[in-house]
Amino acid sequence: MFTPLLAYIEKFVPLGNEDWDLLLPHLREIFIQKNDYFSREGKPCKEIGFIVEGCMRHFYTKDGEEKTTYFYFENNLVTDYLSCLTGKPGLISIEALSDTKLIVFPYSVLMQLYSESKVWERFGRLIAEYIAKGLEERMTGLLMLSAEERYHQLLGSNKQKIIERIPQHFIANYLGITPVSLSRIRNRMLKK
Amino acid sequence: MFTPLLAYIEKFVPLGNEDWDLLLPHLREIFIQKNDYFSREGKPCKEIGFIVEGCMRHFYTKDGEEKTTYFYFENNLVTDYLSCLTGKPGLISIEALSDTKLIVFPYSVLMQLYSESKVWERFGRLIAEYIAKGLEERMTGLLMLSAEERYHQLLGSNKQKIIERIPQHFIANYLGITPVSLSRIRNRMLKK
DNA sequence: GAATTTTCTTATCTTTTGTTAACGTTTTTT
């Protein structure tokens, strides 16, 4: 039942039975319906989720409008990382884009594991490095590429599933532009 | 001689003498003159630096032009983190903006320490988390704030030293705009 | 399956941003 999470973790570190058993009792399976929330702006996020099925969007609110800045898919962790790390209320919300099945556990448990086990501490480092790597690539893209180039990059990436499932105005936000601009970019592409 | 680095590390983890002694033999003090490089695009970055004095810029080249995207100051680590993590050639260069005094050590040594000592592994996690936090905040700014808002934020931040020492066209790049646009923003501010 | 809502595109207008170039100032080099 929890094996997809185990497989994910083992992409980072080899887990002995005794290590896995430290986490196992704290795992729960939950379901979040489409349009319901995993984490809400203003509330501290205290859980880590692993998406077994479904997808979610990460967005913040500005001037009353929602701006989607990230997506989460199957076989990936989902959390308001910043809120977990700082313990402060989250600046963003995470909402299910479809009915979603998750494995969740408290961040406090993970912190506990960091102290108890060398393997888990290493996992914590590798995950943080993995996240930093992703953010750095994303940020470089925002600074050095035009919106059009970013869209092309997105189309050519392994994130192509984004395109298939996600409404376009969310993708526009992800690229840092308006839906109208994205529509124009798509239009231009057709003509070439 | 190396105490500023020790103090920096101890902001993350308490270091016993035996932990510090693992790193100490690998530390070197180096000087990089203004306009010389710490790391170069196309070459793997294999060293971590700690700036004792001076400052540096992090930039990439696009269409033959340099785009500055980050700055490093005293009492902070400097490295091409992405290149260190992946082992691949760096996409960016790091150049001294003034004569700079650094303490450096090989990334390979740090990785070795991660395996040898629980304290160092924890340090690696906390540093990675710290970097991820910074990147996330920066990226959120790029996506949810206008260039003008970002400039105001920069002025009001603890990074105000950036403003004092750094040529404005570098700051413009940092904000993701052209120098001309930044000049207009500044002009508008005067009139208010 | 009809009605409603959501999503995407297109058009128009406005604002912002980029580009290029000129000019004065400051800094660096020699």
Place this chain on the structure above:
DNA sequence: AAAAAACGTTAACAAAAGATAAGAAAATTC
């Protein structure tokens, strides 16, 4: 100290992006 290079501002024009609204298509709800 003079010459050269780098820097910041401004202006004029072009290109891109935002705002708004209208309409068509698709998806959802009832």
